[in-house]
Amino acid sequence: MIAQSTPPPKRWISKPFPDSTQQRAAIASLTQSLNVSPFLASLLVQRGITSFEEARQFFRPEIGHLHNPFGMKDMDRAIKRLEKAMLPGREEKILIYGDYDVDGTTSVALVYGFLKNYHAKIDYYIPDRYSEGYGISRQGIEWAAANGFTLIIALDCGIKSIERVAEAKALGVDFIICDHHRPGAELPEAAAVLDPKREDCAYSYKELSGCGVGFKLLQAFCLRKEIPLEQLYPYLDLVVVSIASDIVPVTGENRVLAYYGLKYLNSQPRTGLKALIKIAGFRSELDITNVVFGLGPRINAAGRIQHAKAAVQLLLAELEEEADEFAMAINKHNNDRRNFDSSITEQALEMIRNSETLLNAKSTVLYDANWHKGVIGIVASRCIEHFHRPTIILTQSHDKAAGSARSVPGFDVYEAIEECADLLEQFGGHTFAAGMTMAVDNIDAFRQKFEEVVSRRIKEEHLTPLVDIDMPMDFSEINDKLVRILKQMGPFGPHNMQPTFMTEDVYLVGEPIIMKEKHLKIYVQQGRSGHTLQAVGFGFAHMAKQLRPREPFSICYQVEQNFFNGNVSLQLMLKDIKCS
Structure with missing residues (x-):
């Protein structure tokens, strides 16, 4: 056997420092108007934030920053078809159809959960990962037709289902497709195809999740029916779970949706998500990372091990006892998934x-x-x-x-x-x-x-694995105010990652500590004296023997708060170490 005992070396890529005449002027302006250090102002300018107003929108996203949903190609057609299905006396049976992953199941819980308040003849369908596979299945279409459904709203899938949508049409079943995957050369012949990645779609934000596209459909529905949008916003806890789990960019409209979604998730999550948060063991405020690694895998596990319908049932649960039972079952699926995954x-x-x-x-x-x-x-x-x-x-x-x-x-x-x-x-x-x-x-x-x-x-x-470094930083810049402002730069995710810093001429204080045979804890100073900081590196135990007390090294890291036994301290989360 050829073993690989240590992780591969990483490339450190430093982002360009904002040093043009225009950028330096913006740094000076932000330093004064925001009352921050030139270092923090430089970090903002590096991210394209060059004015007080841009900074205000970045640090304080507003729900009013969401775009008009009718700017999306086919949105008017989608709403007209939905209204037609809901006409008194007509009242068609509507089926909400979604993929079996997190984005699909949150989409179904969102659209079904909201529309059932306005239409009685509605149900949902999740294809079986193993017997039906990804996307629109023939089995799903035949089930819909046999049970009298004449409109399917497909979420997080359908953009390439040319044949299946045609088969459905022949059976008298229309489709509204809400997808965010890349279309092929041909689009399905649906009543409406909502996908911001359509080449002919002028919608100003292209990176919505599938659940995000479903949210835009409901936003348009509320505007057309004059339903207060405040009735829709509590469903943003589902949208942020989809944004985090589907690894879409946390920029523009997604950042607004994620920002408010986290607020609902942390203050008033729906019963099912509350049960999932409890069984995942989270006791402090959740961020995107917690959702990615704590909630997403558990929701996904339902479809990986048995059937994803259980995930939708959890997300729609209204009684705490019922939600706890679903959460326990899904958690067991997740444990089984881990065993399969590891083996x-x-x-x-x-x-x-x-x-x-x-x-x-x-x-x-x-x-x-x-x-x-x-x-x-x-x-x-x-x-x-x-x-x-x-x-x-x-x-x-x-x-x-x-x-x-x-x-x-x-x-x-x-x-x-x-x-x-x-x-x-x-x-x-x-x-x-x-x-x-x-x-x-x-x-x-x-x-x-x-x-x-x-x-x-x-x-x-x-x-070669890479580490994106935002800025070199002196330890003298690290203080509580820095951490507070860095936290406000979230929610973090693709295209708005948590800032990573690099410091050279770092010295070890005391002996390295190995935790659980894999992880590393060290105490460090910049130069020969100064403030000592704790640094932790997960999976860095192999570096312990390379660090010597009197030899300088370089580190790249993120700055975080460490909560332990009721005490809060600053901590560096190591991304890599380079010895001289």
Whole structure:
């Protein structure tokens, strides 16, 4: 076995310091108008915030900053079709159809949960991950038609379901599609297709989650029906869970939705999310990271291990006792998922370590017919942590090979898969994550072609893990006011990441401490004297032997508050260490 005992070295990439004449003037202006240090003002200008008004909007997002939903292509058609279905005397049966992941299940809970207050003949449907697969299924359409539904609102899926939507139309079933994935060359013949990524859609924000698109549909519905929007806003706790879990940019409209979604999640979450927060063990205020690692995986686990309908039932639960039961069941699914994930990840890593071809490749494509389909996306991400390159994990599903792809920063895995479309039966996804189905006999040819495409497209720097550094910082800048203002720069996420700093000429104070055999705690000073700070690095135990008391080193880190035994102190969360 070829072992990999330590993580791969990282590239430190420093963002350009704002040093033009115009930027220096903006720094001086913000320093005065915001009463902050020049260092903090420089950090804001680096993020494109150059005036007091821009800073006000950034630090204090307002719900009024949300865009007019009727600016989205087909929104007027969608609302007219929905109104037609709700006409007294007509009252069509409406089915809310969503994907089985977090974005899909929160979307269904949002749209079904809200519209059932205004329309009695409404139900929801989540396809089975294993028997039906991703997207609009024939089984779902046939069930809808057989049960008298004449309108389906598809959420987080449907943009490529040309054939299925046509089949539904032939059965007398219309579609309103609310999707955020990239469309193909042709759009489905639906009553309305809402997708800000449509080339002919002029909507000013393109990065909504699927649940975000569903929210815009409801926002338009409220405006048309003169329903106070205050009745819709409490559903933003679902929207922020989708934004966090689907890893969409936390910028523009998403930042407003996430900001207010976190407020509802922390102050008055719906009963189901409250039960999930309790069983996840959170006792302090939640942020995007807590949602990504604490709530999202548990919601996802329902569909990975059994059926995602259980996740929707939890999110719609109104009684605490009922919600607690659903949360306990979903938590058990999550524990089972972790066991599958851990076992399959180790098998996958062994396959790479024992193959010179796989070790030296620019991509990873692995297949095992017995792997659990529900965790292959997670396994792909785990493999990237060890071997930093585009990765696809495949398993057998209904005599086909079904796969999940994950990518590395800077490389568009969707476009690479698109070049291999001749070997695939279907595929879809984003820049950094995608899914696909192919004949089992095509796996070797796909692996070979995908490797050729990746080798041709990828740059060498994409194959090295990187740390994005916002600014070099002296320890003298680190104080309580800095931490308070940094916290207000959230919610953090893609395109608005928590600031990462770099400090050189750092010295060890005392001996390194190893925690749980994997993690590192050290006390550090900048230079030979000055304030001593605690620094913690998860997975950095291997660095302990390289740090010597009288030898300087450099660190990159984030500044956080450490809460312990009722005490609050400043702490550096290490992202990397470089010894001289």
